[in-house]
Amino acid sequence: MNVLLNCPAPAKLNLFLHVTGRRADGYHLLQTVFQLVDHGDTLHFTLRDDTALRRVTDMAGVPEESDLVIRAARLLQAEVQRRTGALPRGVDIAIDKVLPMGGGLGGGSSDAATTLMALNALWQAGLSQQELMALGLPLGADIPFFIFGQTAFAEGVGEDLQAVAAPECWYIVIEPGVQVPTPAIFSSERLTRDTPVIKITDFSSHLENQNDSKGYGRNDLQQVAMELFPPVAEAVEWLSADGDARMTGSGACVFRAVATEAEADAVLAKAPTKWKVWKARALKQHPIIDML
Ligand SMILES: C[C@](O)(CO)[C@H](O)COP(=O)(O)OP(=O)(O)OC[C@H]1O[C@@H](n2ccc(N)nc2=O)[C@H](O)[C@@H]1O
Numbered sequence: 001m002n003v004l005l006n007c008p009a010p011a012k013l014n015l016f017l018h019v020t021g022r023r024a025d026g027y028h029l030l031q032t033v034f035q036l037v038d039h040g041d042t043l044h045f046t047l048r049d050d051t052a053l054r055r056v057t058d059m060a061g062v063p064e065e066s067d068l069v070i071r072a073a074r075l076l077q078a079e080v081q082r083r084t085g086a087l088p089r090g091v092d093i094a095i096d097k098v099l100p101m102g103g104g105l106g107g108g109s110s111d112a113a114t115t116l117m118a119l120n121a122l123w124q125a126g127l128s129q130q131e132l133m134a135l136g137l138p139l140g141a142d143i144p145f146f147i148f149g150q151t152a153f154a155e156g157v158g159e160d161l162q163a164v165a166a167p168e169c170w171y172i173v174i175e176p177g178v179q180v181p182t183p184a185i186f187s188s189e190r191l192t193r194d195t196p197v198i199k200i201t202d203f204s205s206h207l208e209n210q211n212d213s214k215g216y217g218r219n220d221l222q223q224v225a226m227e228l229f230p231p232v233a234e235a236v237e238w239l240s241a242d243g244d245a246r247m248t249g250s251g252a253c254v255f256r257a258v259a260t261e262a263e264a265d266a267v268l269a270k271a272p273t274k275w276k277v278w279k280a281r282a283l284k285q286h287p288i289i290d291m292l
């Protein structure tokens, strides 16, 4: 029988993002907190009778061969063959794409991470969480976080992860309708790369002592993104009217934390219709963990 698995690929928000330096290879050293939310893509995996790996959904602008989902599946299939001598069965992968590309929500990375976790189970490949994280890192800096699967303080280029408590809140997220290419932000001369390094306790004690809704730190990529992409600045300005709004990742999406779903609904009701705006709840862990 051809097994079908339906698996979530949630979005992430960067609650703050500090650029603390630059490596010799040009990649930037970051400190950030990653938070999963209950809004994202869904992937469907069906085993085939041959060994081919196929994406069975069209995705504008992303040819099948360069899709992170197919590239992740190929990496794992080759690794299983290296370990066992046998190539695992092929898979058809359908993607219900909800997350915008170039949105800073990590959509492509989340799809790839879900693929690695789902196929590891479907093929009974037995790779450890650490092994899957290492396999995914060359495909995208956020992939190890999605496999880690819980709120994390991240350093390095985002691969050095430590679990931190998840805030109990809701988020309002605006999609400003532009795609921000990550390299354009990191390569800007205007980007500051010298934010002082903080300790993990600086972030966690902020959460414990918080008596207002001000988030910790800031997103160092935001100023450059707002200058290059005015719709991002407009979304930040609108959402900042009643609280601390900021950009996630390298943009374009902008978010704000609120305590309750009712507060989120009140903001959604006022939002200009030119934007796609949604609410999501902070997740304590990746929803795939209870499924596999
Ligand atoms: C900024 C974040 O969204 C934070 O979550 C991510 O680190 C970005 O991850 P991503 O979109 O998967 O980006 P990647 O595909 O790994 O990198 C795209 C490009 O951005 C630049 N880049 C990315 C991450 C990083 N720490 N330093 C960089 O300088 C590099 O030029 C790289 O070639």
Ligand SMILES: Nc1ncnc2c1ncn2[C@@H]1O[C@H](COP(=O)(O)OP(=O)(O)OP(=O)(O)O)[C@@H](O)[C@H]1O
Binding pocket: 061, 062, 066, 067, 068, 069, 099, 100, 101, 102, 103, 104, 105, 106, 107, 108, 109, 111, 112, 142, 180, 182, 249, 250, 251, 252
């Ligand atoms: N399955 C996929 N879904 C989305 N994008 C993909 C996928 N496969 C490859 N890509 C490519 O990756 C690029 C980045 O997409 P992604 O959705 O991860 O952006 P992002 O949300 O800005 O990520 P980040 O927060 O990591 O910067 C896209 O522009 C697209 O060319």
